Amino acid sequence: MIILKLGGSILTEKDSLKPKVNLENLNRIAIEIKDFLKDHDLKNNGLLIIHGAGSFGHPYAKEYEIGEPFSNEVYPSKRIGFSLTHNSVNELNNIISEIFIENKLPVISIPPSSSIKSFNKRISYFNLDLIKDYISQGFLPILYGDVVLDDKLKMAVISGDQILSYLAKNLKFKKVILGTDVDGVFDKNPNLYDGAKLITSLNSIKDLSQEHSTTNVDVTGAMFGKIQELVELADSGIESKIINAQIPDLIKNALKGKDVKGTVIKAKIIK
Amino acid sequence: MIILKLGGSILTEKDSLKPKVNLENLNRIAIEIKDFLKDHDLKNNGLLIIHGAGSFGHPYAKEYEIGEPFSNEVYPSKRIGFSLTHNSVNELNNIISEIFIENKLPVISIPPSSSIKSFNKRISYFNLDLIKDYISQGFLPILYGDVVLDDKLKMAVISGDQILSYLAKNLKFKKVILGTDVDGVFDKNPNLYDGAKLITSLNSIKDLSQEHSTTNVDVTGAMFGKIQELVELADSGIESKIINAQIPDLIKNALKGKDVKGTVIKAKIIK
Numbered sequence: 001m002i003i004l005k006l007g008g009s010i011l012t013e014k015d016s017l018k019p020k021v022n023l024e025n026l027n028r029i030a031i032e033i034k035d036f037l038k039d040h041d042l043k044n045n046g047l048l049i050i051h052g053a054g055s056f057g058h059p060y061a062k063e064y065e066i067g068e069p070f071s072n073e074v075y076p077s078k079r080i081g082f083s084l085t086h087n088s089v090n091e092l093n094n095i096i097s098e099i100f101i102e103n104k105l106p107v108i109s110i111p112p113s114s115s116i117k118s119f120n121k122r123i124s125y126f127n128l129d130l131i132k133d134y135i136s137q138g139f140l141p142i143l144y145g146d147v148v149l150d151d152k153l154k155m156a157v158i159s160g161d162q163i164l165s166y167l168a169k170n171l172k173f174k175k176v177i178l179g180t181d182v183d184g185v186f187d188k189n190p191n192l193y194d195g196a197k198l199i200t201s202l203n204s205i206k207d208l209s210q211e212h213s214t215t216n217v218d219v220t221g222a223m224f225g226k227i228q229e230l231v232e233l234a235d236s237g238i239e240s241k242i243i244n245a246q247i248p249d250l251i252k253n254a255l256k257g258k259d260v261k262g263t264v265i266k267a268k269i270i271k
Numbered sequence: 272m273i274i275l276k277l278g279g280s281i282l283t284e285k286d287s288l289k290p291k292v293n294l295e296n297l298n299r300i301a302i303e304i305k306d307f308l309k310d311h312d313l314k315n316n317g318l319l320i321i322h323g324a325g326s327f328g329h330p331y332a333k334e335y336e337i338g339e340p341f342s343n344e345v346y347p348s349k350r351i352g353f354s355l356t357h358n359s360v361n362e363l364n365n366i367i368s369e370i371f372i373e374n375k376l377p378v379i380s381i382p383p384s385s386s387i388k389s390f391n392k393r394i395s396y397f398n399l400d401l402i403k404d405y406i407s408q409g410f411l412p413i414l415y416g417d418v419v420l421d422d423k424l425k426m427a428v429i430s431g432d433q434i435l436s437y438l439a440k441n442l443k444f445k446k447v448i449l450g451t452d453v454d455g456v457f458d459k460n461p462n463l464y465d466g467a468k469l470i471t472s473l474n475s476i477k478d479l480s481q482e483h484s485t486t487n488v489d490v491t492g493a494m495f496g497k498i499q500e501l502v503e504l505a506d507s508g509i510e511s512k513i514i515n516a517q518i519p520d521l522i523k524n525a526l527k528g529k530d531v532k533g534t535v536i537k538a539k540i541i542k
Contacts (some may be wrong), residue, residue, distance in 0.1 A: 075409075076377070079377040079408070079409065079410065080372065080375055080377055082377070082379070082410075083368070083372050083376075083377050083378050083379060083410070084372050086379060086380070087365060087368045087369055087372055087378075087380070090361070090365055090368075090380060091365050091369075094358060094361055094362050094365055097354070097358045097361075098358055098362075101351065101354050101355050101358055104351055105354075106347070106350040106351055106353070106354050107354050107358075108353070108354060108357060108384060108385070109357070109358070109361060109382065109384075109385070110385045111380065111382060111385065113379060113380075113401075114379070114380070114381045114382065114385060114386060114401050115385060115386075115398075115401070117401070117404065125400070127386075127398050127400070127401075129396070129398070130385050130386070130388070130398075130420070133388065133420050134420070137350070137420060137425070138346075138350065139350065139353075139354070149401070149404050149405070149408060154408070
């Protein structure tokens with residue numbers, strides 16, 4: 001069983017003022033998955049897709065400060081922000097699903113907002129019953145970064161990466177592929193330093209910051225959170241690989257098990 | 272707690288070749304609900320909305336014969352039909368939610384395809400946990416007619432009316448309002464007979480067919496299924512009312528508890 005994560009930054013136009021889908025990437029990725037499925041039996045070896053929220057989620061979640069503590073009087077406004085954020089990421093999911101279905105991919109959306117609850121931004125409840133059923137029937141479940149009810153903070157944002165980590169552990173996925181807009185994790189920020197080298201294998205955040213200068217390593221923001229989730233996943237025995245989904249055929253080849261350029265996050269070998 | 276059902280025929284353009292929303296009705300209904308909520312505390316007295324699939328669901332469900340028995344070799348095509356039908360009704364839900372959110376209604380979609388399973392077209396599993404949580408936090412959950420996995424037929428269509436009946440019984444709703452495109456149930460088809468009279472109170476399908484000529488009574492197709500669900504609901508002690516959602520203010524007044532034109536379906540008094 002495989003989880004394929006598609007970053008919000010490759011599916012949406014980051015610099016667009018309004019939420020906008022990157023149709024070129026989306027169509028190409030749909031075709032790559034379709035190609036992979038020609039020789040793959042979904043009923044015996046499930047594939048689950050998770051996508052980020054990109055420009056459909058982050059601006060609203062930020063504007064309404066979802067996940068930040070708040071006072072009771074602003075609750076009605078927070079609640080509308082929650083509704084708005086979910087409906088916007090659902091719209092993205094709807095467009096992605098439409099393109100996937102046009103390519104004969106039997107997708108089914110599982111919105112995290114109606115299957116997950118969290119406590120202090122960490123998943124505390126996840127109804128997996130129907131996800132398992134859909135996989136066993138050969139469907140391709142699609143989940144995504146979403147807002148959820150939180151038992152401590154009332155509401156929170158749950159990233160696609162946290163969902164990936166939870167599902168990989170709890171549904172025994174063997175392979176985890178993360179399609180992003182970079183080649184993987186670098187020792188220095190490749191946009192700033194000519195000599196930046198791709199780290200092909202990574203064991204922990206700590207190792208990274210000891211071996212290399214943390215200030216230069218491109219492990220900030222989204223990438224930092226991503227690696228934290230993946231290192232935790234590696235510690236529980238599940239390897240994952242970060243690849244560049246903007247390069248044609250990389251997703252297809254990674255799904256097929258070929259050795260493609262990227263960063264593998266694997267468990268530390270305890271000596 | 273109140274359930275408001277909005278028929279697919281009032282939210283979508285029935286005669287459109289492509290799925291199309293009836294924006295005029297939708298905007299007016301959003302404003303009516305908003306008006307009602309001015310003097311209504313959602314946290315103490317929940318409101319849940321269910322909408323039909325209209326032209327977004329029926330054509331696909333019919334084309335792919337979802338819910339009909341089928342042979343194994345057509346399963347991949349059936350599965351795509353399932354994906355397509357769900358994604359189309361999810362699109363309708365997304366548009367409805369958007370208009371409701373613009374009117375400051377704190378909606379949250381709960382897709383039946385990821386919370387319900389059926390056996391032979393009847394709900395056999397329904398995860399109610401998050402619906403209860405959203406209601407307790409003052410959200411307006413929205414559900415809709417959708418496709419679901421079926422343990423006998425592999426897949427089935429579950430109508431908004433069946434969902435309504437299930438939720439009313441299991442979450443102890445006190446009031447059930449059904450907004451349709453007719454004034455209620457008539458003794459004769461009002462489109463064919465000048466003297467057709469509105470039946471203001473109804474106890475059972477059987478009574479109806481004994482007292483009036485079944486061939487003339489407008490209880491066919493959608494309306495027949497609807498009344499069956501509602502009579503069953505009445506037998507378990509929950510009254511419901513069918514009203515015409517095309518007439519301005521009827522939904523608002525019905526929500527407020529005013530006596531509006533329509534057909535009440537109530538339990539038979541056992542003598």
